[in-house]
Structure formats: structure tokens, C-alpha cells
Amino acid sequence: MTSRRIRRLTDWHRESLLGDVLPFWLKHSVDRKHGGYFTCLDRDGSVYGRDKYVWLQGRQAWTLSRVYNEIDRKEKYLETARRGIDFLLRYCFRRDGHMYFSVTEDGRPLVQPWWVGSESFACLALAEHAKATGDVGLLRRARKVFRDMRRWAKKPSGFARIDFPGTRSYRKLADPMVILGASQEMETADPTGAYAPVSRAAAREILGAHVDSTRRAVFEYLAPDGSHPDTPSGRLANPGHAVEAAWFCMREGDRRNDPSLIARALDVLEWSLGIGWDRRHGGILYLVDVDGKPPEHLEWDMKLWWTHNEAIIALLYACLLSGERKWERWHDRVLEWALAHFPDRRYGEWFGYLHRDGSVALSAKGGMWKGCFHLPRMHIVALSLLDRMRR
């Protein structure tokens, strides 16, 4: 990448993060009455739903703390992060340590814990906020949540379930991914802890079991023995999820100076773009049946903002770690498609959900799944990668 291109990308990421994305969330999402954040925000930022999704509370608190720590040391980010941290600590933990999926605006439980998603982002938020404030109590709490989450990801217990136990179980790509993502973050916030072996095992689980190099695909669900069941779930690829896993693994290989780990992560990136890139309309498809059978999800061919955020991070990482020109071409192609379709030129921030042809399907800026996270995280990670590329 030319230094001119690096400079221009840096300017754009910084400007979008600090001048567009964060102002949108600071202005519209903060609940000044009960604490925490609204995330059901319409196009113009108006609140269309007041329930609070626990993982989005953690994600926003992490984002704001990280911006404070790494990008822009302004009090408003720290203060607003604190509102999320307090809400998490006060309302979102069940007595047994599990975290609810959602609560009312004033913190009454709505949906029971059903996966470690809430815990994983609470852990990140607590650790990052502890780094910003030096609050050792918060760091201790983050360590406890991390331990709990690892235990529950391995041996689910205490979760609300509607599946019948024992008939069929899948190993989910999401499980080693949340462990790897959280472990890598904990390592930077808690230098005394022994996170490297945890990250290594999670990266191995992702690249060993879920990646099938014969079929050149990453599978979301595996049978317990690692085989691929011939079911819609067993054939499912989620290219955005896979490229997110790819950059987690690149980061792992980068930190441990492990070129073979990086090489395998680059394979994942290449295959996932091969499977996911929509040759008809451009952009990355959300869900694909690897054998070309019909996916179960009605939204399979939609274009989601986060898929594109994750691909842009993964491709910048690939540019940094590999000399090959193809990654820069892919990066430019994905970024160009994303910028042509996702940004809302009227009210700022990005739309989250487009039809296959790139037209806007949902006007919302946030909801149950979209909050202040993937887009700003893309900017944050990109700025640090571009900074290394410049040097």
C-alpha cells in the first residue's frame, strides 16, 4: 500500500470514528435516567424500543473505553462508558453469575441467559474500563467473568434451552471465537495473567476443526467428532463470521510470531471471500450453504454491515502481514462496495441491513444486534494497523 493511500485511509477512519459514529451514539443512545444504552435507534437516532440488550451494553462500554485508551483521551468517552459498566454490574448478572440476554430500560430481566455472548462482552468492557481507570476491582471482576465464560462455553449449564438434551449437539464456531477474542483482549488489559495458552487452544480449535481445506470452507457447526453432518446447519457457512475468526487468528499468529498460523488464517480469508462475495450484486452474502442447497434463513442473501466491517479489518491485517497485492485489491473492493451502500448520508452512521441488491432493507441504525460496536471497532483496529503499516 502506498504511503499516500495509508495516510488517506487513516484520515478517513479517524474522521468517521470521531466525527460521525461516536457522536451519533453519544447523542442518541445514552439513557440519562436509568443508565446504560438504548440501541433500538431509528435512522435519525430516535429511540423506537427501550429494552436493553446486555451484550450491546458491554460492547458499547468496551468501544468507548478503548477509544479513550487508544485514540482520543476525552472525558466524555470515559464517562459514557461508565454508564454502561454501572448498568451491567447493577442489573445484568443473575445470582448464579450468568448474564441475562436482555432487560427492561430500568433493569428488570426479560430474556434468560442462553449463551456466553453477554458475558464475553461484559468481560471485555470491564477489562478495558479497568485499564482506563486503574480500578483493580473491575479487573478482578473481568477475570471472574472470563473464567465463568470459559467454563460455560465448554460445558453449557445454567442456560435456558429449548433443544432436547442428548439427541444432537453441534460444536459451534462462535464458542472458540468468543474465547479467543476475549482472551486476546484480556492479555492486553491484564499482563500478569496467563492468557496465551487459552488463546492458542482456541485458535487451534477454529483452524483445526472448523476449517476444511479440502472443501475450502469454514463450517459454523460441527458434529462432536468434528465431522460435517449433512444437515442445513452442518452445511452452513457464515462468511462474515469466518473472516472475523480469520483476523483473530492473524492477530494470534502476529503476537506469537507464528507464520503458519497466519498462513492458515489467510486461507480462511480467501476461501470465505470466495464463498461469500456476491458475483451478481457485489458485497458479501450473510449465510451460504456450502453445497449450494437452500439455506434455512430467510435473510441469507442480505448484506449486513458487520460482515463488511470484519472483512475490511481482516483484509487490512492481510495487507500488513503478507506482501501479496491481492489483499489490497480485495480490501479496496470490499471497502468501496461498503462505502457505496452502507453510510447514511443524511443522518450519519451506517445502515445495518441491505437487500441483496444493495438497497436499504431496514432504516434502523441499531436494534437487538446492531449497536455501537462493529463499525467503531473497525475504525479502531484499522487505525492501529495503518499506524504499523506507516512505520
Place this chain on the structure above:
Amino acid sequence: MTSRRIRRLTDWHRESLLGDVLPFWLKHSVDRKHGGYFTCLDRDGSVYGRDKYVWLQGRQAWTLSRVYNEIDRKEKYLETARRGIDFLLRYCFRRDGHMYFSVTEDGRPLVQPWWVGSESFACLALAEHAKATGDVGLLRRARKVFRDMRRWAKKPSGFARIDFPGTRSYRKLADPMVILGASQEMETADPTGAYAPVSRAAAREILGAHVDSTRRAVFEYLAPDGSHPDTPSGRLANPGHAVEAAWFCMREGDRRNDPSLIARALDVLEWSLGIGWDRRHGGILYLVDVDGKPPEHLEWDMKLWWTHNEAIIALLYACLLSGERKWERWHDRVLEWALAHFPDRRYGEWFGYLHRDGSVALSAKGGMWKGCFHLPRMHIVALSLLDRMRR
């Protein structure tokens, strides 16, 4: 409607039912090894998933038994219906009487009961099959399932749940609808039972509580006191569901000779088409926020086959029960749009899921939600309505 038009519609419904739809399901869905029906069928009928969804087993067994009873007394329909009945009785009931949501192809439980949907269609299937065969044991079983279902719909218990009890509860349009639908069917299969009061109460619940004549809308979810919570669920309209409820209520008014019930059902039909008809591309939208805020569901603007089947039935009913010309115009508009977009000219039957613009989103003929039910039921009900219009 002119008698020529009635004749042509009759021919088309009959031909599509017996010459296209039923042959497709008889050929591709029957599991000759384990009994029951596959419903995950791709465009050409090939099986892409082998799990069995309990409510779709009941729906297909009902459809085939009803065709045998009312349209075409061929042994193949009865025999194939029996395979579904046997599968339901052998594998789909939990010990406490609740029915699973899904099981494996050989009948091992996969997903726990979470609503009375499975029971409601098993009840219909058992009763209709009892009518075909004179099997009193089956009718007794249908009566028991109907009683259980009514109890559970009123006071949910024994269901797998992930919501936290007590914080928020909704009254769901689906609850009185399944009761009304099943009660009306039971009445024809079990003339000795006292179903009329049950149907009347359910119709009153639908038209009284869920229909808001000031806002000219039918609401899917109500607060326990009947008010409309200002939440995405509280603002949700499902026009296809509402028009289905409308024809159940027209049928009720028709049977009880109650013009005021019919008049209110016609209002529901008119308002739901007003809310649901897509002025941009034609067809009926799946889910709409009555206040124009963003719906929570990514698939909100898709066009689903069943929505259009239900609207066609409701509009034919309206033509029969009301002299107003507008219903025939609406009927023709909806049928024309449906026929221009849903039928698969290559492999027969209808696609289930279209994008907003009418292009095919999913190639599948069936899955977890689409089976041998809405399309053939439209034909079956239409044939009986057209028969009455002719006389």
C-alpha cells in the same frame, strides 16, 4: 362474480390442487422408511434436510385427509395421511401430553414444545382422519389434544421458555386463532361436541381485543390489560395473520348467521390490506410496524406465499358474504400478483419466499415453516366457497 369467472376459478383451483400441488408432495415428501413427511424440499423436490417438524406433520396429514373427505376420494391420499398420523402418535408426544416442535427423521426428539402449534395441527389431523376412517379412537384422541391445547393456550405450562417469568407478558393473536381454527374444524368432525361457545369466545377475543378500530389495525401482541405497549412487538402488525383471522371470523359469522361478526371481520380484511399491500412493488408485506417505525425482523418486507394464500381465501369469503364489488377487485389483484410471482413454472408448486420486488429469495419448496398446507388449503377452501357462489 360472473358465473363464467366462478367456473374458471374452480377449474384452476382444482387443477392446481390435484394436478400440481398434491403430486409434488406425494412424490417427494413421503418417508417410506420411518414414516411421516420430509418438508425440507428443494425446488426440484430433493430433500435437503431430514428433520421432521411436528406441526408440518399434522398439517400434511390434515390436508390429505380433507382432500380425501371432500375433493377426491382416492386411496393414495388416505394412505399417505395415515403415515403422518402414525408418525405423530408414535414419536411426537412427550410423556406429559405436550408435543415436540421437531424430531429427527426416525423420531428422536430435537426441539422441546414451546407453543401449542404442534398440538393444534395434530388435533385437526386426528379429527379429519377419524372422519375419513370412522376410527372412534382417533376422534377421542383428537378431543383430548384439543382439551390440552385449550388449557395450555390459556395457561402456558410445560413449555420450554427463555423469557424471564413475570417481567412482561403479551397476549398473542396466535392463541385465540389456533383455538378458533381448531374448534371450527372439530365442530365439523365431532358433531356431538359443544364447540360453538369455544369458537364464539375465541372470535370475540380476536375481534374485541386485537382489533383497534380507531387505528384501523390488528395488533399481534397486547399487554395483559388489552392496551398497546409502545414496543416493537406492541406495534407489530402481521397482515397475513390478520387476514387469516378475518376469514376464520367470517366463517364463524357465516355459521352462526351473525352479520355483525362478518362486518367486523370485513373491516379487519380491509384495514390489513391497507396496511400490508406494498404500493411500491405490489404483493403483501410480511410484517409492518403500525407507527412506521423499523420492524425488528430482517425479513419484514419479504413476500411470503402463505400471506397471499390467506388473503385469497379471505377475499373469496368476502365476495361470497358481501355484495360489494371492491372485494372482487381486491381478490383479482392479489391472485394476479401471486400467480405472476410464486408458481415455479419448471418444477411445479410455489416458491415460498420472495424479495420485496417479487424476485425469488429462497429456492426451497419447503422447510421448517412451509409444508403441504397453506397452498392446498387455499385450493380446498376456495373450491367450497366457489361451489356455494355457483348455487
